[in-house]
Amino acid sequence: MGLRGILAQDFLEERRRFEARMVERATAPSELICDREGAVMLAVSTLNGLDGAFETSSRLMLALGLAGKGRFVRAGDWGRVEGVFRPGTAALSLPDNEAEGCSPAARLLGFAISRQRADAALGDLGGVDALLPAATSLHVDPLLQSVLTALWRDAQLHGLSSAFFDHGVDLVLRHLVSRDRPKVKARRVRPLKxxxxxxxxxxxxxxxxxxxxxxxxxxxxxxxxxxxxxxxxxxxxxxxxxxxxxxxxxxxxxxxxxxxxxxxxxxxxxxxxxxxxxxxxxxxxxxxxxxxxxxxx
Missing domain, CATH: 1.10.10.60 (Homeodomain-like)
Structure with missing residues (x-):
């Protein structure tokens, strides 16, 4: 089976698991958008709070808070992240990482990205493993929030095949890596809300x-x-x-x-x-x- 077939098979399984999670945790209808090969999945969902084990996924998971607020803890062998999850906060979990903790009831914009797609975007930076530092903190980042919101809007209008969407996914992943690397002091750019x-x-x-x-x-x-x-x-x-x-x-x-x-x-x-x-x-x-x-x- 080629890479396309592997991605498609993984996608179908991940979609079944997603739908099962929605039946169990969602308190309102969810909206799901996928590309044809299953490399990227987007969803907006309203979920109940969680206390215990997080669902393990074979994909890189990135969630942006849209509504709701509360204590967030996610801990495992890879590290620990703790803080207040609120609108504008983003949380990242790496593929196949088991974790326990808690998260508040919230409305989320979620991105599920295949390991192959993430590795392709970060090949020169060390692949998915380069995101480990980003997975150990919550992110309150206007740039990240703006790009994720723009990607969702573009996906609603044009699906996940536009050049803008593909570039945006790369931008998000590389930005998450660069946040935790030493930066050269530069003139501050006041972000757009x-x-x-x-x-x-x-x-x-x-x-x-x-x-x-x-x-x-x-x-x-x-x-x-x-x-x-x-x-x-x-x-x-x-x-x-x-x-x-x-x-x-x-x-x-x-x-x-x-x-x-x-x-x-x-x-x-x-x-x-x-x-x-x-x-x-x-x-x-x-x-x-x-x-x-x-x-x-």
Whole structure:
């Protein structure tokens, strides 16, 4: 069996276990989004509190608090993490690590990432094992919160196959490793709050077909152009213009599945010149729009 088959088999088992946990612990309907190969699973769930043994998973598990607050303890041979889990707090557990402790009733945004996917993102840093320091603390990190929230929003709109989502998973994993490594002193970037990030994302989506300047994004959140550019890059890994281009190309892919002409699609994503649209599409997606359309037919 190849890697794809192994991932798929592991995914089906993990999904069955997830659904069983939801029946046992969830107090409200859960929303689950998975990719085709099962490398990444996302869920929003409202869970009862836990006191005792945590469920062991073959996957890297990352949970972000959305609502609820209380004492959190997770301990095992790998170490111990203890603190108050509240909205905006993130907790990480490594694959196949047994643990006991307690967690409060809470609404969570959860990411379940296969070991293979995590190793691919962290190969040059030592793989999943490089995340051990991050697993021994709770994280209150505006950047992490913003990126995880953006990934969930992108997954709801486009599934887990967009270039933005794939890059975002890498960004989250590498950021968790870098948090616990010595850092060179640098000028502090004032992060954008989750509500501010949401306003910027909404403005980008609303202006997909028209010109949008970084100055307008800056005005939307009361920042100067340089400040919003640095904070946006810190939160997403992209400069605002890069992110806008990426979102336009993702939207163009959806339109290429319809009968719309290349000219109509170019106009719908903000390009009056179809040649410039084709060049941007090729730069982001690796092929011409017409070739991409042909490949999915």
């Amino acid at each position: 989750p509500g501010q990030m949401q306003r910027l994302y909404d403005l980008v989506e609303a202006r997909m077909a028209s010109d949008l300047r970084v100055a307008e994004l800056a005005d939307e959140v009361g920042r100067d152009v340089r400040g919003v550019t640095r904070a946006f890059r810190d939160a997403t890994g992209y400069a605002p213009f890069e992110y806008l281009t990426l979102r336009r190309m993702e939207h163009a892919k959806q339109l290429l599945k319809t009968d719309a002409t290349i000219m109509e699609i170019a106009l719908a994503v903000g390009y009056a010149n179809p040649a410039k649209f084709a060049a941007a599409f090729r730069r982001v997606c690796g092929c011409a729009p017409s070739d991409w359309r042909q490949s999915i037919q």
